[in-house]
Amino acid sequence: MKKYRIFSLICFFLTILAYSQKVDTIATIGELKDERNVKLQVDKDGRKYYWDDKLQAKIYTEENGDKLIEMDEIKLINKPHFNNQLDRNYYDFLNKKLFRVYPLFVNALEQYRNLQTDLEKVNEDDRRAYARKRQNELADRYEASLRDLTETEGQVFAKLMNRATGKTVFTIIRDLRGGWSAFWWNLKGKAANIELKREYNPYLNRDDEFIESLLLSNWNYGYLTPYPGYKDFKVKKSVD
Numbered sequence: 001m002k003k004y005r006i007f008s009l010i011c012f013f014l015t016i017l018a019y020s021q022k023v024d025t026i027a028t029i030g031e032l033k034d035e036r037n038v039k040l041q042v043d044k045d046g047r048k049y050y051w052d053d054k055l056q057a058k059i060y061t062e063e064n065g066d067k068l069i070e071m072d073e074i075k076l077i078n079k080p081h082f083n084n085q086l087d088r089n090y091y092d093f094l095n096k097k098l099f100r101v102y103p104l105f106v107n108a109l110e111q112y113r114n115l116q117t118d119l120e121k122v123n124e125d126d127r128r129a130y131a132r133k134r135q136n137e138l139a140d141r142y143e144a145s146l147r148d149l150t151e152t153e154g155q156v157f158a159k160l161m162n163r164a165t166g167k168t169v170f171t172i173i174r175d176l177r178g179g180w181s182a183f184w185w186n187l188k189g190k191a192a193n194i195e196l197k198r199e200y201n202p203y204l205n206r207d208d209e210f211i212e213s214l215l216l217s218n219w220n221y222g223y224l225t226p227y228p229g230y231k232d233f234k235v236k237k238s239v240d
Helices: 002-016 085-119 126-144 151-165 168-175 177-192 204-223
Strands: 048-052 057-059 065-069
Touching: 085 151, 085 204, 151 168, 151 204
Parallel strands: none
Antiparallel strands: 048 057, 057 065
16 A cells, blocks of 8 residues: 555656656766767866766766766765664665666656646646646556655655755645645655655755765766756755
8 A cells, every 4th residue: 555655646746747758867977978079178187078968077088998077066075974884775775766766756857847837828727637637647657667666765756856846745736736635645645654745955854965965976977967957956054
């Protein structure tokens, strides 16, 4: 039952994917360009590099042939302090979950933003009917690939959406389907250990600190492609 509730939660967000095509959001170092086919530039330290448009990064080649990726707009934060080996293992565990969920999240975010633009052109009644229609279409199309997502993966997905939109899962559901529906979705989320109202905050939440560190590291090394607007994320370091 818990997996079904998780599927229902993520399925709602992905109503906006019913007519979209799957895109590859993971860029690995092995996919970098062949330097023989690009124009090399020289940085202020005299090192040669080329610019990769997809990664929005400078690509350097070390003497041993390894690639070094430097993104000007991404600042790596230090890895969190690990209290013990279990802590470190959990960090690695979250990284695996992030890699599984990230392509799904980037697709959902793109379509959510497109949907928000479209909904500005219709009245409230049409908006709700449209959202319901898309949800039913998605349930038929994506159930097989989503039913096996775990509670942790569902929570990571919710955190990423909050980071990118500034809205919690609860708020997004409320805006698209009304406050009463959001109340019931919140109950379902609690039953599946997914906190729909909690805001993403790497300074106040240990899991969020891990996820933020993993995001920045993977973006910096080119293992994940930053989503549009990734640098707009702002959060308070402390609460009043």
